[in-house]
Amino acid sequence: MPSTNLTLMWEPQLESMERSELESLQLQRLSETVQRAYHQVPHYRNLFEENAIAPDSIQSIQDIRKLPFTVKDHFRQNYPYGMFAVPMRDIVRIHSSSGTTGKPTVVGYTRRDLDTWSTLIARLLSASNVTADDVIQIAFGYGLFTGGFGLHYGAEKVGASVIPISSGNTQKQLMIMKDYLTTALICTPSYAMFLAEAMEQAGIRREDLRLRTGLFGGEPWTDQMRRQIEERFNIHATDNYGLSEVMGPGVACECLEKKGMHINEDHFYPEIIDPVSGEVLPLGEMGELVLTTLTREALPVIRYRTRDMTRLIPEPCACGRSFLRMEKPSGRSDDMLIIRGVNVFPTQIEEVLCSIEGCEPHYKLVVDRQGSLDVLEVLVEVNEHLFFDEMKKQNALVKRIQQEIRSMVGVSATVRLVEKKTLERFEGKSKRVVDKRIQHPAQG
Template identity: 65%
Template sequence: MWNPAVETMPREQLRELQLQRLKETVRRAYEKVPFYREKFKAIGLEPGDIKSLDDLARLPFTFKDDLRNNYPFGLFAAPLKEIVRIHASSGTTGKPTVVGYTREDIATWAEVVARTLGSVNTTPDDVVQVAYGYGLFTGGLGLHYGAEKLGATVIPISGGNTKRQIMLMQDFGTTVLCCTPSYALYIAEVLRESGIPRESLRLRAGLFGAEPWSENMRREIEEKLKIDAIDIYGLSEIIGPGVASECLCKNGLHICEDHFIPEIIDPATGKVLPPGEQGELVFTTITKQGFPVIRYRTRDISRLIDEPCPCGRTHIRMARVTGRTDDMLIIRGVNVFPTQIESVLLSIGQTEPHYLLVVDREKSLDTLEVWVEVSEALFRDEVKGLEELERRIHDEIESVLGISVKVKLVEPKTIQRSEGKAKRVWDKRDLLK
């Protein structure tokens, strides 16, 4: 463990710490963030009304739309001169959801990610290869700072250039790999095709997240790379990676409860559900200064596990995320909403309002193909015109999403109609589980 005193803290002591920090966070949000002050006043609640952890359920929810509606800095609880880092995730209409960090927040982030790395016994003797993307995405820098705090040697290679990744693994003696699970499988495939013996690598563990993956995929990664494959969880709205991580028992992800209070709610009613019941995961940050978030609805489906873990950690665990309550897709670590695609198509205006997102997994990497219906007249037009439209749609979507996609123009009536909610996504990855 990275921080045994906190990670094995007795539950009663942990709850006292949570309550103290919750009160401070609610007061800070009320005083510093007009959005929260107005929401509290609307339900007749003041910071002093929070007297126990049970009162958490009295607080209003925060939704992703609240972040969009307060773009860019409306939910910050600190002035920009105190914000030392800004990260952002993709938005549904091109505007990202923005989060800010003070120096204290960065230190907190490094602490919780150090615990994540500690879950696979990472020490200063380890070499950690961070193959998550750097930049506005929180994955790369999050793992980077945590590994440095722990004292490990960091290789900040980011994603892509797989043959170079493998070369550096060999030459630098990488022991811990951090990337998406699909990219880990792709690395294993390139390793095999290159004829490089697995024994030439010192790799022993991997921390994988940022996209959904199954137990079957874990087994495949562990078999091909001969490592312990550990599931990690985080989201930029809460802090980034470091919110929760499996230990080597691989039976649920330990949540850093001294920084984040989890709840499971019924997504339809908002009612809090007891441990063991499946529902929507909700988080409240209780130590963040720049961007505190109260009862953030993640849309991720999970359940809380309060049985003791053999590893000795006392923090509650969350089960692997099994789905979402909205239509968001996660493609190679990037959040993708059908409405983003729809917005692009409507702005171009040369297609029918019928489209389908086809998600697949080729050579262990997620792919996204956009099928778009064109009018009868346009479909019969010269090939050059269709190619130009296809290229334009491709470029516009790639500009909005930040990932490469395929575009396929299809003839009228090709995409199935529905009398109810339109089916916009065909996720063929389900067939591979």
């Protein structure tokens, strides 16, 4: 598969700038952001004063470490508009998170913010070689979720033809994909797998489609799943990263090298911290990603703890971009399962399952407590041939999965094979973990 080059950059003069020039720009924008946050957002002014921090104390980019963290609860405490730095008359768009626990986080955009956002998405699309000649099918939800609209306007900016189909209605998705000659698909990776499964069931061959690339995000996914998506659709599959509190999609994206996601460092300053101590870790070490917005007008966000676990890659990329890359997040520090003292991320289990022939990329993890011991059960779909095969072969597969999980993750698991299409499918973000320990706390 081809490498990218300068012709596949939306803003080559910025995306490939020298580090010294970039760091100078970051400091200038960081100073402006800190001033705006202190003077326009009471939450930050109070936080700075509580920590005896003056906004003009930021004299170098390293001084960012003096600043306090922002966490999701701060958005909830200031619900709905308390984190905004501009009056409502300057807000032209409002989005919010799903709000699965407590109040949703509400985010706003000025007209300039929307233009910046569209430019970031244009970078993302260009990195995957999407151009004005493409027909893009956006199967992210349109509405308060930032994914659909965020990607939509960036796609229009590059001049592509956009099909705003939103999520759901799988049969219609396939019909439109075939009839409207879709060349680029945008959705979650789990929904892409669902579409591939439905496509095969409907007798649609990959050769019947014009698809050539897919841009997937919204949830962690493994390289094994990427290979399956690429094979089943015959496309390039690239990853992208974003979160509502910071901007939405467009914070970072893969190029066709697929060796990490380039963070748009002229708009977001990244750090990696120890999730327990909060200390900044050396470049290249695994930890929690922290992001500071550098150009956001409506909602400046300082040192936001994303809870996503990753590392930054300093080595140059063959595509020519000079921005640091981040690895695919291995999971979230707050979604991380601790089982018998071992840190376990669902993507580790997924990697094991995707590497074993016969296992489908659909699984469910059930964590419970028996007495004082944590127990992990893995439900995994297998193809029909294996499911109805003789018990000896099924037992051998179960044993292999258990051994691979123990080897990679370091915990023992009970494995249960289930028939294909038994487990729930997801049109949006997948929900593959059930932790019953909340209902069954440790005794004693």
